[in-house]
Amino acid sequence: MTQVGHRTARALLRRLAVEQARCRVPSLTAAIVRDGRLAWFGGRGRVGDGEPTAATQYRIGSITKSMVAVLVMRLRDEGVLALTDPLERHLPGTPLGHLTIAQLLSHTAGLTAEPPTAWWERTAGIPAGDLLARLGEEELKHRPGRRFHYSNVGFAVLGEMVARLRGTTWLDALRAEVLGPLGMRGTTARPRAPHAIGYAVHPYADVVLAEPEHDADGMGPAGQLWSTPHDLSRWAAFLAGDTGGVLCPDTLAEMREPAGVDDGDTWSSGFGLGLQLSRSGGRRLAGHTGSMPGFLATVWADAADGVGVLFMANTTTGTSPALLTDLLDILEEYEPGLPDEWRPMAADPDLLALTGLWHWGPKPYALRLLPERGLSLEPIGAGGRASRFVPRQDGTWLGLDGYYAGETLRVAADHLDLNTFIFTREPYDPAAPVPGGVGDWHA
Template sequence: MTQVGQPTARALLRRLAVEQAECRVPSLTAAIVRDGRLAWFGARGRIDGPAGPQAPTAATQYRLGSITKSMVAVVVMRLRDEGELTLNDPLERHLPGTRLGHLTIAHLLSHTAGVTAEPPTPWWERTPGVPAADLLDRLGPGELKHRPGRRFHYSNVGFAVLGELVGRLRGTTWLKALRAEVLDPLGMNDTTPRPRPPHATGYAVHPWADVVLTEPEHDADAMGPAGQLWSTPADLARWAAFLGGDTGGVLCPDTLAEMREPAGVDDGDTWTSGFGLGLQLARARGRRLAGHTGSMPGFLATVWAEPGDGAGVLFMANTTSGMSGTLLYDLLDILDEHEPRLPDEWRPAAADPDLLALTGVWHWGPKPYALRLLPERGLSLEPVGGAGRASRFVPQDDGTWLGLDGYYAGETLRVAPDHLDLNTFVFTREPYDPAAPVPGGVTGWHA
């Protein structure tokens, strides 16, 4: 199962062993994915088994907690891609009768709807759930804590509502839709709503003594989309590969990239933690990661993917609290130190002569920009020297170019023989070329 070298595997296992021992975790598993494949798996501690305590394996189930949300979000995005909804739709359009009907689907996906974090029920993670109709009836004005769009405010309730939305639009339950549209196609057959053997028992570890307390487990019912699922390290590794771009036809890669775009920031000015559309985001040690954390009584789990590097990392543990918070970042650092990824070989590629003629320096007023030809007929417009607005563009059927990112994302670039028109900004071969239609007039340079 190990694809990394033995010295790397040993260093990774040692870091895992330190976490399990120093944080007093009953059992702990971790895995690294590279290029869509499981590259390393490690485990420490013991779980209860038919023949007594045994080491966990890649087939041992743990609770996913809120990682469930990211999977539900994929079904919502599939509905969007199919034209069944738009992200700007108010909830009322698809789920009439709730007192949250004015909130948009995008706000709910990104935790910017202002909805309360927890449902108006007893502590939902530790008590049996209520039906969706009951939960929706309980949601009133008191559950709206902030103006929609004002700020990031994590909401388990919001994803319970999104799960009911999925069920209504698919004519089934959120769980059956998720199974048919995401889990089965990805081969995640060991991801289930309730535990199956072999699975870890959830424990709370006493803060001042080396004893444990068994934590409860139940059907969360309406709150299930917020954190119901159980899974295995092997299945979660497949999910890490999915988040990294190996979507297996389940989701358009462009849609997955859209889910990874920051929509809300969780930690103010520092911006190390945020949220996209159903995905948590992190910036750590020079990396930009997408995935989700998970926490339920007796369990912690996290999965991250670094799409630009093709790497994914995860852990699953049966403890209520106590992890260091740096385990996965450390594992990625060890991998980079011992087996750094080699860059792809450069190879020449065919170029359209007309596009090749466009490349080179263009000027926005006096400022020089470089227009480069990208693979697959794309263009890149970047300021010479690096500081300023930069965007990539892709061709459209009408001969124009559409901005993909940066300041000009979604804007239109039009190419003329002597200038570029980028959403009314005119770029010329020479600074303020008098032969080009520069708005405002060009009188010539002078001392």
């Protein structure tokens, strides 16, 4: 089950074997996806009497949250809700009603991390209605929007909102809208054979202890699901951009945008809309980690390179955070990806005439033509604000990113009007309508 060369597969398997042996993991699987296809799978240790396979189930914990987030974004794209909506509009009767959907998705709502129940990961859950009834103002730990604070409770609330808006359970909605269309039939709420047993490994002896497993019920959207390396590989491909019609690619890109950071000024890890984010070795990764008693799992995707990577293990703690980035490094070293082949494109003559040199005051900018009639405005030299634009039906252009994201660009014969800023062909062209007027250049 590999599309990489023998030397690459051997190097990847060795890194996995070192991890399983040094970290004393009962069983460990990993996989790499490239361009939407499973490129490599490896397994070490034992599940029952044999090695784990791509069909072996493991619990994936909080990776469940990223799938629930896709359901929320589908509702947004359908116009059922807006991310700026307060929760009260769709799930009335809770003390959390002033929190917005976006704040809940990005863990910036200020909610407590854990529910007001017994240790929910190790005990049977309570129904969503009972859970909501237990929530009070004491569950609000920070001013909404002030900071990132991871909240399992927030996703339990989002899962119940999805259930009410869809008129079914969050799990049935997930099966119908995400898991089924993506072919993830090995992803279930409770374990099915073959599956790994969750273990805690003794810190000072090579012995294990079986961990409990229950139906989390109302907390299910925060971490209920079990899955397989095969299915999680499909999820990695989805996160890398192969959305299979389940979600608009632009919406997935929106989910990958940073909404909060988890490590202060260094900003190496953060959170978007339901997706964890990581910057490592020049890569921008999006995905999610997952842990439940007896299980660890992580899936990352690098959308820029179309690559995804994952691991699944049946241990409560102990794996190295560098495992997946090490696997990506090995793939890059042994079999680096090829850039997309450059090909000339057809160009609208009117758009082609717009390209070239423009000036924001004295600062030179280059306007370039992009595929699908897009435009890119980039500073020449150091400093300046770069943005891309797409056309709108009224003849204006909409900013996609950077400082001018969401702003309007208007094109005239002798100037560009970018949200009141005037760009001219010559520095401060006196023939253009530059606000404040233009005098003479002098020594």
